[in-house]
Amino acid sequence: MATAADAGNARTSVWLSARPAAPGRRRSGGEGAFGLDRERITGATVRLLDTEGLARFSMRRLAADLGVTAMSLYWYVDTKHDLLELALDRALGELPLPTGGPADTAREGWSGRLRLLACGYxxxxxEHPWVAPLAAAYPNIGPHARAFDAALQRLLDATGLADSGRTGAHLAVWQFLHGCGGTARRVPDGDFGLALDVLIAGIEAKAVAEPAP
Structure with missing residues (x-):
């Protein structure tokens, strides 16, 4: 995540590091001092972001909540940004994803599943206002983010769009979710529903005009 404080400093996503699932610089397996592990620290980060917001988040504040020193956290993550990436993916894991199986298709169709996905997002x-800015700032390539994108791809595969149409629809849905769905300027529920109707109608019209071979 590039911020005013570290603009110009390149960093590697925690998901692209050599040890994405292992606590960085830990001396041994099992839980560390004070019963810490990466899962507990990530959960505490989500709770702190929910209660105090992204602007007030710091490793020192997180350590105080956990009853440890700030330096002890760096046995488990290399940087604050790594921890924010982990928290982002943890939050995305709360989103129910459509399976896209035959039963779902028969009951709701792709448009119904897309509505559920969009409303859930x-x-x-x-519930987590800090997710939108982090999703825009970070690569957002953790396991739950990839599962979300895979679910969206399955929905778009069911539309009947040609390959180029699916690419455009994917971009349109993504921009819609972070525009109308975001919290920076949250639109009323009715306007969100109407905008979603227009988006789905546009995808349906495109599928009719340019169907997949």
């Missing part, structure tokens, strides 16, 4: 952003 909107609720997630409302």
């Amino acid at each position: 909107r609720r997630l952003l409302a």
